[in-house]
Amino acid sequence: MIEIPLVQLPVEPAVSCSNCAACCCQLEVMLITDTGVPQRFIDTDDWGGEVMRRLDDNWCAALDRDTMRCSIYEQRPLICREFEMSSAECLEERRGMSDIYR
Numbered sequence: 001m002i003e004i005p006l007v008q009l010p011v012e013p014a015v016s017c018s019n020c021a022a023c024c025c026q027l028e029v030m031l032i033t034d035t036g037v038p039q040r041f042i043d044t045d046d047w048g049g050e051v052m053r054r055l056d057d058n059w060c061a062a063l064d065r066d067t068m069r070c071s072i073y074e075q076r077p078l079i080c081r082e083f084e085m086s087s088a089e090c091l092e093e094r095r096g097m098s099d100i101y102r
C-alpha cells in the first residue's frame with residue numbers, strides 16, 4: 001500500500017474589514033456628492049476638486065487610528081460606501097499591505 005503524506009494547507013482568514021488594517025483608507029477619495037463630511041477632513045486637489053484630507057503617511061484623516069475604523073461612518077463619502085469588501089480592488093489593497101493587516 002502506498003502511503004500518501006498529509007499536507008496541512010495554510011488556513012487563509014476570510015476577507016473582512018474587521019481583520020483588515022483599513023487598507024483602502026489610504027486611497028485618494030474624491031467627494032462627488034455631499035454626504036456631510038466635516039470640513040476639517042476635506043482638502044482640495046491640484047485640479048480644484050474636493051477630496052478627503054490625508055495625513056503624511058497617506059491614511060485618511062477621518063480614520064480613527066486607535067481602532068482603525070472610520071470616525072465619520074454615517075457621513076462617509078459615496079466612494080467609501082461603494083468600495084466593496086472582497087472586490088478585486090479590496091483584495092489588491094490588502095495584498096499591497098499584507099505585512100501589516102491583521
Ligand code: SF4
Pocket residue numbers: 015016017018020021022023024025083084085086090091093094
Ligand atoms: S473594504 Fe477591503 S481593503 Fe477596505 S477595510 Fe474592508 S477588507 Fe480592508
Ligand code: SF4
Pocket residue numbers: 024025026029052060061062063064069070071072073076077080
Ligand atoms: S472617510 Fe472613512 S471609510 Fe472613507 S477613506 Fe476615510 S476613514 Fe476610510
